[in-house]
Amino acid sequence: xxxxxxxxxxxxxxxxxxxxxxxxxxxxxxxxxxxxxxxxxxxxxxxxxxxxxxxxxxxxxxxxxxxxxxxxxxxxxxxxxxxxxxxxxxxxxxxxxxxxxxxxxxxxxxxxxx
Numbered sequence: 001x002x003x004x005x006x007x008x009x010x011x012x013x014x015x016x017x018x019x020x021x022x023x024x025x026x027x028x029x030x031x032x033x034x035x036x037x038x039x040x041x042x043x044x045x046x047x048x049x050x051x052x053x054x055x056x057x058x059x060x061x062x063x064x065x066x067x068x069x070x071x072x073x074x075x076x077x078x079x080x081x082x083x084x085x086x087x088x089x090x091x092x093x094x095x096x097x098x099x100x101x102x103x104x105x106x107x108x109x110x111x112x113x114x
Contacts, residue, residue, distance in 0.1 A: 103111075
């Protein structure tokens with residue numbers, strides 16, 4: 001036991017209570033700094049901030065409209081559409097009268113009898 005007491009006395013010989021207090025204060029300060037850094041690192045980036053939902057929806061609609069406009073301008077396959085030809089003869093200025101005798105029988109049955 002005497003040996004342990006001598007070892008403790010030798011270890012404490014170079015220690016001063018004020019130095020120990022200063023050392024403990026430095027350790028506490030560094031632990032607090034480490035905790036602050038840890039809190040900042042663990043906070044989600046870009047989340048938790050206040051956003052105006054209406055503003056975000058307006059921006060989304062604008063992006064969707066831009067995408068739609070872009071897609072409408074890039075429509076493919078319109079070259080293959082066959083259109084009817086334009087008549088080369090001139091049309092009469094007034095339509096002629098059509099007699100009922102020119103109509104097929106099923107059309108005559110559908111006409112009201114006068």
